[in-house]
Amino acid sequence: MNPLQDRTAVVTGGAQGIGEAVVDVLLAAGAAVAVLDRDETALDRATARHAAHTDRMLPLAVDITDEAGVVAATAAVAERFGPPTLLVNNAGINAYFDPATMTTEEWDRVFAVDLKGAWLVAKQLIPAMRERGTGAIVNVASLHARLTSAGYFPYAAAKSGLVGLTRSLALELAPHGVRVNAVSPGWTRTALVRDYFAAQPDPAAAEGQVVDVHPMRRLCEPHDIAEVVAFLLGPGARGITGADIPVDGGLGARFAG
Template sequence: MPDLDGRVAVVTGGSRGIGRAIVHRLRAEGARVASLDVTPPDATESFDAADLHLDADVTDERAVAEAVERATTELEAAPTILVNNAGVNAYFDAAEMTSAQWDDFFALDLKACWITARALLPAMRAARQGAVVNVASIHATLTQPGRFPYAAAKAGILGLTRSLALDEGPNGIRANAVCPGLVDTQLSREGFARDGHGVTVESLASEHPVGRVGTPLDIAELVVFLASDARAGFITGAAIPIDGGVGVRLS
């Protein structure tokens, strides 16, 4: 029997890239999956799409609450797995970033993780079962110049994860974070092309001890492991790097 058979999961940002791979792997393990994403599912992706796509802005509290209610109704069970994957890369000069830009960025990359967790926690508490997996970044603990305020938002996710793990553990709910390094996604490639410095995904492969950059499926496998009570039932409050060993060089 698939490991997550009968469970319902919510994945934010599940239309493409890492999120789409997470959806694919959760479904392969038997879960029914709702994706909350303002971007339509990418028809060119090789991974399975979600059972239910909900056009929901995860920074909008009402939209998230309505999406969770719809997912519960249409997938015929309350979600007990949450993967907070939605986010953007945003790098600013600390002296030039505006308060409005700060608020917009942190609303998606940090606050939305709390908004979605808050929407799902009542049902998880009632079931006395739940797994929250937050997608952070290696930049949460090890960073480089020019990553302001991305590193700050991702570090905040780790604090949020630890607090959820402590407060919700007695309710049967686990919370963990994954911290990817460079992953070969369309978003990463677009970012390198926009920078115009000649850096490519391929050119950075040799910087990794394993000799390659990550794939969306690499991240998805770890997320699914952490979502599983059978495999990871004794893991909570963890922040697990998945970076091909490059963090060893950054430290």
């Protein structure tokens, strides 16, 4: 079955990590997919991996914090596939700042990527969704939106804002048949997480310690997140909007004491 046949999706940060897995799943579901990413090398790799789907995949190098670039990219998608009615705001950056020494420029950069960029892309796609009376947006937030740790400032604030943006957009767009939801991954086995473990004095022990606090005794894989994203975009989720779905192996349900 191809539940997203004849639909066009835009995936930001789609050339690696969770975004790459989302692109995999959406292509398998029959969608045409525009992959937006600022990393041109990663885009080249993604294009090579999906050589069999060049008729349904459009790689675009764009920085989602650049409004002019976003306008040009989304126009290119509409020209190639028609106006997109599916959006996955996945692009984001981590943040590890001290609140007293972080500069205003660093603060602005974190929020530009993790929050403002999601709005800039949605802003370009919403008019066509409203006109067609259909559409779905999924924002990739984080478990940090409601449970965080020291040393991640101000990541939790940015991701909390993304969940708030999700709720606001859901209410604004519901009368037009457009649904907006968020997914909040926990520890996910991406290249960033693998690099984090590799940088520890005892990588195996560090990974084991993290795995042990998960009720499911495993980390999520990128495709675990991608499958939930695809579900929220598809017809099976027609009754869901304004929700934030944790995909964290149960970590967010665990009492820390």
